[in-house]
Amino acid sequence: MTNTISITDSLVPNPIPKSTIIRLENIFKIYGSGETEVKALDDVNLTIHKGEYCSIMGPSGSGKSTAMNIIGCLDRPTGGHYYLDNIDVAQMDDKSLAHIRNKKLGFVFQQFHLLPQLTALENVMLPMLYAGVNSKERSDRATEALTRVGLANRLNNKPTQLSGGQQQRVAIARAIVNRPVVLLADEPTGALDSRTTQEVLDIFGELNTSGITVVMVTHEPEVARQTQRIVWFRDGQVVHSNLTASDLSQLAVS
Ligand SMILES: Nc1ncnc2c1ncn2[C@@H]1O[C@H](COP(=O)(O)OP(=O)(O)OP(=O)(O)O)[C@@H](O)[C@H]1O
Numbered sequence: 001m002t003n004t005i006s007i008t009d010s011l012v013p014n015p016i017p018k019s020t021i022i023r024l025e026n027i028f029k030i031y032g033s034g035e036t037e038v039k040a041l042d043d044v045n046l047t048i049h050k051g052e053y054c055s056i057m058g059p060s061g062s063g064k065s066t067a068m069n070i071i072g073c074l075d076r077p078t079g080g081h082y083y084l085d086n087i088d089v090a091q092m093d094d095k096s097l098a099h100i101r102n103k104k105l106g107f108v109f110q111q112f113h114l115l116p117q118l119t120a121l122e123n124v125m126l127p128m129l130y131a132g133v134n135s136k137e138r139s140d141r142a143t144e145a146l147t148r149v150g151l152a153n154r155l156n157n158k159p160t161q162l163s164g165g166q167q168q169r170v171a172i173a174r175a176i177v178n179r180p181v182v183l184l185a186d187e188p189t190g191a192l193d194s195r196t197t198q199e200v201l202d203i204f205g206e207l208n209t210s211g212i213t214v215v216m217v218t219h220e221p222e223v224a225r226q227t228q229r230i231v232w233f234r235d236g237q238v239v240h241s242n243l244t245a246s247d248l249s250q251l252a253v254s
């Protein structure tokens, strides 16, 4: 008897496995001790797959920024495991964390955090300086990133010569210039008007379509609705890990 593969079998495509890029396992972050102890994160479990476009919502003080800072390797948890691209980074030292951050992550904040004395181009070139890229390539790649966010004609402007939306786009260019796997943004549209908010969201959408995993904290339902998946925090815990835009409309999420 011969072992043959039936035609039907060979036509069934293998399901493409979703690969995990971020996995938080039993993450705790505790500030202070005794009477003043605050459990900013209280046993958080969360998995995000490569290519997802995800927003994080929840009341003020619920632990969103604390979680983002840990995901972004800007801070370490008090307990638990954080696997970033399958490496447990939870207790890495500062130097190793900085290295991972530079290689794999881009970060955008509400308050742009650009260096005022540098031009847009110089601000975007900075992360590559730390990554040891030569000066010609730094300039080329920074120009390319600024072009990608629609600022090819603003390379030599300093932050004070740019609008809020333009400054946030410079910050996005800086976050993507090292070609991160994950782009993290903590209330990136919090300081922007609605038109500029949409410009920033359009850029995030394009970056996500090009393959970058995007995770964004927002207080604005109309911003969260444009992402594929909404994670809801309350009291340092993830209380909903996979809401959709329509869930948000139906639920008085609490
Ligand atoms: N450095 C710190 N020291 C002590 N407590 C802190 C510190 N940072 C945050 N916390 C506390 O941890 C909890 C979570 O704070 P976090 O900043 O993560 O909330 P958030 O969800 O981002 O809130 P918001 O929507 O207002 O930005 C809060 O109770 C906060 O007061």
Ligand SMILES: [Mg+2]
Pocket: 064, 065, 066
């Ligand atoms: Mg916050």
